[in-house]
Amino acid sequence: xxxxxxxxxxVYAAMLGAxxxxxxxxxxxxxxxxxxxxxxxxxxxxMLVSQYGFDLASVIALQSxxxxxxxxxRVDVSxxxxxxxxxxxxxxxxxxxxxxxxxxxxxxxxxxxxxAAIGVAVGGGLYHVAWVSTILxxxxxxxxxxxxxxxxxxxxxxxVVFTAPDDAVSTTAIKALRAAGATLSSxxxxxxxxxxxxxxxxxxxxxxxxxxxxxxxxSGVSGVRxxxxx
Numbered sequence: 001x002x003x004x005x006x007x008x009x010x011v012y013a014a015m016l017g018a019x020x021x022x023x024x025x026x027x028x029x030x031x032x033x034x035x036x037x038x039x040x041x042x043x044x045x046x047m048l049v050s051q052y053g054f055d056l057a058s059v060i061a062l063q064s065x066x067x068x069x070x071x072x073x074r075v076d077v078s079x080x081x082x083x084x085x086x087x088x089x090x091x092x093x094x095x096x097x098x099x100x101x102x103x104x105x106x107x108x109x110x111x112x113x114x115x116a117a118i119g120v121a122v123g124g125g126l127y128h129v130a131w132v133s134t135i136l137x138x139x140x141x142x143x144x145x146x147x148x149x150x151x152x153x154x155x156x157x158x159x160v161v162f163t164a165p166d167d168a169v170s171t172t173a174i175k176a177l178r179a180a181g182a183t184l185s186s187x188x189x190x191x192x193x194x195x196x197x198x199x200x201x202x203x204x205x206x207x208x209x210x211x212x213x214x215x216x217x218x219s220g221v222s223g224v225r226x227x228x229x230x
Contacts, residue, residue: 006048013044013122016134017115023138029108039091039112040119043084047123050080081120088116111137157185158209160200161228162218163192170198173221180217181208195223 017040018033025032092109114137121130160177164170170189178184182204189196207213211229218226 006052009048009122009125010041010044012127013119013130014041016040016118016122016130019134020111020115020118020137023141024108024111029105031108031112036112036115039088039115040122043088043116043119044123046080046084047120051123081124084116084120088113107141111141156204156209158202158204158214159228159230160202160214160218160226161197162200162224162226163195163197164221164225165195165223167196169221169223170196173198173218173224174200176217176221177202177214180213181205197227 014037017036017038020040021031021033021036024036092112096105096109114133118130118133118137121127121133162170162173164173167189174184174187177200182202184200185203186199186201188199190199191197202209214229215226218224
């Protein structure tokens with residue numbers, strides 16, 4: 001195996017990792033192009049060292065005067081590769097966070113893990129498997145987003161401001177929002193005239209977060225008057 005071929009494998013792995021990273025960067029996720037670029041290239045480098053680096057060390061050792069020329073050296077090329085699978089988990093765990101009672105970063109952590117596998121595949125010379133895997137990752141990410149949007153399951157934050165005669169009525173409105181599937185992230189209430197002005201930050205699906213849905217829902221509660229939905 002020539003040095004040129006080994007270097008080309010590094011470049012190829014880095015490019016495939018960058019493609020996945022660009023998609024994550026475009027979606028403004030926790031780990032972007034640089035992270036996936038480095039993960040794929042690093043995994044490929046580990047694989048190359050595992051396959052060829054120790055073979056070279058073995059030849060040098062056998063040629064040394066301190067070793068018997070008839071001795072055998074056994075190299076397990078899978079040892080480093082197997083450690084990549086578990087080691088990359090620590091990096092993936094770093095992008096998983098709990099934000100406002102929602103777990104975020106799971107998909108990005110999975111892409112980091114898969115990108116490492118793609119780097120290992122390139123390092124092992126499985127070029128077609130690597131680029132097909134990259135395409136499948138992109139298809140899976142985008143199709144999942146489209147399906148969530150089609151089914152109305154995509155989550156988004158929406159700010160809601162409404163007035164109510166008192167806190168009891170505002171509580172009834174909040175219960176109606178929760179019954180519709182919205183999750184309350186923050187709540188504040190200030191006196192206004194003879195009633196209260198309520199500020200809510202909600203986490204809801206695309207369908208539920210639309211003004212066309214929220215305005216009739218809130219207006220259906222006696223005494224509630226929606227002011228701002230954005």
